[in-house]
Amino acid sequence: MKKTIISLLIATSFTPFFAYAEEGDWVVRLRAVNVSPNEDSKLGRTVNNVVGASVMTPSAELAVSDKVIPELDISYYITKNIAAELILAVGTRHNVSIQGDRAGVVGNQALGSVNLLPPTLTVQWHFNPDQTFDPYVGAGINYTIMLDRNLKGSAGAINGNKIKIDSDSWGPALQAGFDINLKDGWLINADVKYVWLDTDVKLKGAVTGNAWRKIDSLDINPWVVGIGIGKKF
Template sequence: MKFSKLIVTPAALAAALGVGLTATPALAKEGEGIKAHDVLLRVRGIWVKPTGTSDGVLPALPGDRVTVRDSFAPEVDLTWMATNHIGFELIAATTRHSAHGKQGVTAGIGKVLNTWVLPPTVTAQYHFNPSGKVRPYVGAGLNYTVFWNEKASDSLVAAVGPTRVHINDSVGYALQGGVDVDINKRFFLNVDAKYIDISPRATLDTTALGRQTVKTRISPVVVGVGFGIRL
């Protein structure tokens, strides 16, 4: 087998370098991506999928278990880029959830309560390809969850009488992964997934059973799809 020889002259090398130098700014301009001090606003539709269950309803029903159902909601988040690679994201959304009996007496009751959940979450993100049009990222941070407008269900009230419900706030960690895909220099699409550690304690002051408490492990996976804008 014969190989032809490649001869590189100084003139040819200079011409090649010249082409490369003139092409580089054009490529950088085409894929501006993100950079330090950019502010990114995203709007997503999210699916919140709780993954845990509860301990017993104490002291009356230690063998019972309760689960929290899925929810869908809009979400808004804001990311500030500290450097080209490092960003800090604040997530804000509120979702409505219902808790249902899964095991024991409460399984026969069905839905036991409704509550609204506000879980503001801050994550520190690492963006892998800040100058590209496709920019995956991972993140980790803290979550503080507030429960509000908690109410006993009609079926629980029918079973144990009028009931007052209170759910303690919860503090936990959050893990995140996602990707931004440019539509143009300002707008982009986003897909994002999070795991949020949420483990509150609910107190039920019932007429028939007195005060009962139950520790739950909601710990949802939150999947969002939406779009963003560089402000």
């Protein structure tokens, strides 16, 4: 009996301690994420309707650039399978430009950049909370705050005209990823989210009679793909 106990103690001393999430646990993750807009823009057709003439190629659109940013999220495990995650990120600045306009009156051009703050709350289902490899799926809601929404025409018929992102955005979010549980509560995480984000874009200048007129309903709808580390508490 004494030999059995000693053998178990020796075996345990060489076994890594893996801390799996349980009800009431908190997990903090830090990720590097790439925010890649999947934009849908009807700029050309909308502008032509506003001015009552074909001044832009109908397929012309607003393009929004990718951005890599740090992301911090905090999860609370309601049960060992169900967790609520609040995703926090610094403002993500994206360059905005007109692309695909071959008509020449407005033309392809840079309009500046916008800064977006996208806090997101999701509820996740963890499939294998008691295993080293723990995949999950989640769904929730996003609220994107437009911190810096002012743009400006830089060429053609809208050179110097004011352009603005008109409104903040509420939208759903979907999520999938996995944790790899390590020793002492540490983990490696990979995660992908799709966020529905839409806003109106307005222009004020000579082509609109110096009044603010809507020129696009811009769906930014980014893919947010990240990898990082986390710690259970």
